[in-house]
Amino acid sequence: MDTVVAALGQRARGAARMLARAPTAQKADALTRAATAMRAAAPAILAANAQDMAAAAHLSPAMRDRLLLDPVRLESVAAALEAVAGLPDPVGRTIDATERPNGLKLARIRVPIGVIGIIYESRPNVTADAAALCVMAGNVAILRGGSEAVHSNHALHAAFVTGLVAAGLPADAVQLVPTQDRAAVGAMLAAADTLDLIIPRGGKGLVARVQAEARVPVLAHLDGVNHVYVDASANPAMAARIVRDAKLRRTGVCGAMECLLIDRAYPDPASLVRGLADAGCEVRAGAALRELAPELSQARGSDWGREYLDAVAAADLVDGVEGAIAHIARYGSHHTDAIVTEDVGVAELFLAEVDSAIVLWNASTQFADGGEFGLGAEIGIATGRLHARGPVALEGLTTYKWVGRGSGQVRG
Structure with missing residues (x-):
């Protein structure tokens, strides 16, 4: 050979x-x-x-x-x-x-x-x-x-x-x-x-x-373990639309959301995850989130940091943007992560602190695509630090x- x-x-x-x-x-x-x-x-x-x-x-x-x-x-x-x-x-x-x-x-x-x-x-x-x-x-x-x-x-x-x-x-x-x-x-x-x-x-x-x-x-990139964090200040209709698109538009692409993080102070976390489940996604929820929506599957340790590439997503409550940043730092793959918020200061903190090749504010992770970035096409998403990063x-x-x-x- x-x-x-x-x-x-x-x-x-x-x-x-x-x-x-x-x-x-x-x-x-x-x-x-x-x-x-x-x-x-x-x-x-x-x-x-x-x-x-x-x-x-x-x-x-x-x-x-x-x-x-x-x-x-x-x-x-x-x-x-x-x-x-x-x-x-x-x-x-x-x-x-x-x-x-x-x-x-x-x-x-x-x-x-x-x-x-x-x-x-x-x-x-x-x-x-x-x-x-x-x-x-x-x-x-x-x-x-x-x-x-x-x-x-x-x-x-x-x-x-x-x-x-x-x-x-x-x-x-x-x-x-x-x-x-x-x-x-x-x-x-x-x-x-x-x-x-x-x-x-x-x-x-x-x-x-x-x-x-x-x-x-x-x-190269190894995994697309992408997160969407919904902040307490997020517009609920926008949050629901972004979360659904990020997970379900195409589940098999590397830009698909694999984990949903919701601020504990968000007004109605249960409604957000139930909307995702009703759209056809199996939601594997952390303990705190299951208390609000007990019909959801229980997340196991292996569900955090997992790339499903399917109509399955992990989800949990976090303590504000700092909790989301810490979770992403622990379980993310430096590919694409997004925040949904109306608070400019919170958004800028997330964009600055999340160490991923692509970070987005009020937009679906499915935009992780060279064509959508105006590049015509892409040969891949690079998540390393040298030479090239992102599409x-x-x-x-x-x-x-x-x-x-x-x-x-x-x-x-």
Whole structure:
């Protein structure tokens, strides 16, 4: 399997040199042509997805939802390519510049990272999103999708390559690992001479393995344990609307709320959690909250800090915003956390003190999405502290180099 990955990498390095110097207009044209090719190939792509769905009867409803493509979702995939094509190109942009006392002019310039490996599960839209973002940022992508989406991924990849070639870019700029053998993942993790960065998108098991075994830098998040805190001053109608959307709009996405925290001083906590339960969510409540709504399930210790990715949520009462901040610090995953409040001071304290990649005030956690942030698409949500944080799009897929322009300066 090492030889397979090495062959992919050798072709990738050749394509990377061409892609790094490709003008913005050519890269944008490739994405626009890829979107057109996907629309033209819609019957074949949807038929391939139907094959994957037929073989996925054993998966959970949330996982099947991630896997599903329908005409509306496929159109959104194509539209995302066009959105990325219209974004400002970060490559070649000057970050800052200075002139030293000796006249040496220095500048930091954004450049592509190089060759990026993306290892992902279930969601076939990642094939298109990752390819588009990598190409527009001047990077070559080596994609290794999950076996559950194998037919969908191949169909989407074929359409994308059609767009690349039509625009005069190398087909090898986006490659799909040609095997579902799990050994391919291990080979990618060890390919320090081939890959410059690995981005895993998938379940906890996959991401944990990548972070533990990779000899290549990794950009990832492990869990989306997201909280919504409803403060005593919250507008009840707004709180109910946000809580329901945060949990139930799509339960299988990484931005879904997994834990609801309610201020003990909130006027009617029972009504809020009952509304969530009536909407179809199993609420696992802490002891204090169950005293107000005894019909709810009893939360166990393992329910705190758990990513359900299903119509299930933990919930409890806390002692104001400080209690919420402490709970999130203990059980959160630094992904996305939100506060619902009419008190500006309380909101600003929450936004300042909660150490997550995304913090929101009076908005659903489901906005944790690159498209919603105006980034066109995203390649993932990064929860670490280095390089990039939050939705990673074009700028997050670049690095920089120092460029110096002199007139004969020496240090002597």
